[in-house]
């Protein structure tokens with residue numbers, strides 16, 4: 001994580017975001033199918049949606065024209081997902097959620113930077129999102145690139161250095177662990193990202209969890 005990230009999140013910047021009205025018109029209540037706006041309810045909704053996705057019975061909720069009109073006046077996502085850019089792990093599909101349900105911030109290897117943190121803070125502070133879920137996945141390319149760099153010592157080109165630098169600590173911690181190094185590193189990195197968000201006072205109002213997505217089964221499981 002870049003060392004000055006907290007300094008970046010000034011009260012002025014957040015205040016300017018908060019000044020942008022999320023409810024320019026009288027808020028219309030959302031569909032009754034939405035869960036209560038609490039962290040346990042949001043987590044239940046995500047895991048239930050994931051079971052639908054994994055078993056091939058997705059509902060693709062909240063995607064109709066009425067929903068679009070409701071959301072034009074107000075958005076109230078139930079969770080902020082910090083996930084990987086991998087094309088096989090799109091949160092709205094993996095959790096069978098729809099328009100207005102998730103605030104997704106995605107970077108390769110779900111690494112944090114100031115833009116990610118500011119985006120999630122906006123969701124927690126201004127949109128009152130009760131749950132932040134950090135989502136890692138198996139066979140992550142960013143983790144693989146990091147392990148390759150550690151194995152070979154080959155220089156990491158250009159902007160990719162930021163990704164590798166963020167994942168290296170977890171990769172080093174798990175190098176001697178028996179079994180699948182990439183899997184261990186992914187889990188360690190994902191829980192580190194969760195813990196970094198948890199430890200930041202900006203996210204105190206939210207419950208922060210970490211999870212792993214299995215590419216083969218599609219199932220998401222919470223990480224301890």
Ligand SMILES: [Zn+2]
Pocket residue numbers: 084085086108109110137139140141142143
């Ligand atoms: Zn990935």
